[in-house]
Amino acid sequence: MPKKLVEIASEIVQTQVSVKSMSAGEIALSLRQVFSTLHELQKAEAAGIEMEVTQPPTKEAGATKLTPQDSIQNDKVICLECGKEMRLLSSKHLAVHGMGQKEYRKKYGFAVGTPLAAKSLTKARSKAAKKRGLPDNLMKAMAARRQAKVKGAVQTPAETVAAGKQKPKLTPQNSIQADKVICLECGAEMRQLTVKHLISHGMDQKQYKKKYGFSMRTPLAAKSVTEAQRNAAKRRGLPEKLTQLNDARRKEKAEGAAQKPAETGAANKSRRTILRKKKAV
Numbered sequence: 091m092p093k094k095l096v097e098i099a100s101e102i103v104q105t106q107v108s109v110k111s112m113s114a115g116e117i118a119l120s121l122r123q124v125f126s127t128l129h130e131l132q133k134a135e136a137a138g139i140e141m142e143v144t145q146p147p148t149k150e151a152g153a154t155k156l157t158p159q160d161s162i163q164n165d166k167v168i169c170l171e172c173g174k175e176m177r178l179l180s181s182k183h184l185a186v187h188g189m190g191q192k193e194y195r196k197k198y199g200f201a202v203g204t205p206l207a208a209k210s211l212t213k214a215r216s217k218a219a220k221k222r223g224l225p226d227n228l229m230k231a232m233a234a235r236r237q238a239k240v241k242g243a244v245q246t247p248a249e250t251v252a253a254g255k256q257k258p259k260l261t262p263q264n265s266i267q268a269d270k271v272i273c274l275e276c277g278a279e280m281r282q283l284t285v286k287h288l289i290s291h292g293m294d295q296k297q298y299k300k301k302y303g304f305s306m307r308t309p310l311a312a313k314s315v316t317e318a319q320r321n322a323a324k325r326r327g328l329p330e331k332l333t334q335l336n337d338a339r340r341k342e343k344a345e346g347a348a349q350k351p352a353e354t355g356a357a358n359k360s361r362r363t364i365l366r367k368k369k370a371v
Contacts, residue, residue: 095132099124110172111186158198164209170198179206262302268313274302283310 103121106112112120161168166175171187171194184194191206205212219225265272270279275291275298288298299306309316323329 095125095128099128111174111183158200161198162204162206162209166208167206170194177208177211262304265302266308266310266313270312271310274298281312281315 099121102124103117106120107117156168156170156173158170161170166177167179168175169179169183169187171184174183176183179191179194181191184190187194189197192202194200194206195202195204200206205215207215260272260274260277262274265274270281271283272279273283273287273291275288278287280287283295283298285294288294291298293301295310296306298304298310299308304310309319311319
C-alpha cells in the first residue's frame with residue numbers, strides 16, 4: 091500500500107529534526123512546506139508536466155569554508171555541528187549533538203580555555219568580573235593554594251616520623267592504662283573490659299588473661315577504675331571483713347582436720363569389736 095503524502099512529509103521532517111535542533115514552530119512550518127512541495131510534485135506527475143529542478147546555490151567565488159576561528163564572531167557564535175547562530179554555545183545545545191563543551195573544543199581544535207560565546211559577550215563578562223575584583227581574588231587564592239601545598243609537602247615527612255616515634259606498639263602491659271583499657275582482640279577502648287564484650291570474641295576473662303599472659307588476679311579495667319573500686323571497698327570495710335572471713339575458714343579447716351583422725355580411730359575400734367563378736371559366735 092503506497093504511503094500518504096502526510097506520512098512521507100512526516101518522515102522527512104523527522105530526519106531533519108534528528109540532524110538539526112528545531113523548535114515546535116519550526117517543525118510545524120517545515121511540515122507544511124514539505125507537504126505542499128510533495129503535493130505540487132504529485133499534481134505535476136499526474137498531469138505529465140516536467141518541473142524545473144531547483145539547484146542548490148553554489149558557493150560564490152572567493153567564499154571560504156567556515157573555520158573554528160571564524161565561528162566565534164563579535165556578536166554571535168556559530169555551531170560547527172548544525173550551523174545555528176547564537177550568543178552563547180551552551181551545554182544544553184551541545185547535548186543535542188551528544189557532546190559537552192570539552193568534547194566540542196577537542197573535536198574542532200579549540201584551546202581548553204576558549205569561551206564558546208560571542209566576543210562581545212565575553213568582553214562584557216570580563217569587565218563585570220574586574221569590577222567585582224575576581225581576577226585579584228583568584229590570584230590570591232591560587233597563591234595561597236600553592237603555599238599551602240609547599241608547606242604540606244615539607245610537614246608531611248616530619249609528621250610521619252614523629253607519628254612513628256610517638257605511637258608505641260600495643261602490648262598486654264600497656265593495654266591497661268590510667269583512663270582506659272584497650273582490647274587486644276579488636277583495639278576497642280573502654281573503661282572496663284567486660285564479660286559481655288569478651289563473649290563477642292568467643293572467650294571469657296579467664297581465657298583472655300591466659301591468652302595474653304595476664305595474672306589471674308589482674309583487673310581488666312582502667313587503673314583509675316581499679317583505684318576507685320579499691321577506695322570504695324576500703325570505705326565499706328571490705329578488706330577487714332575479708333581477712334576475718336579467711337581467718338575463720340582456716341580455723342574451721344584446722345579444727346576439722348584435727349577431729350577427723352579421732353573419728354577415724356573410733357570407727358576402726360567399733361569395727362574390730364563387731365568382728366570379735368562375730369568370731370565368738
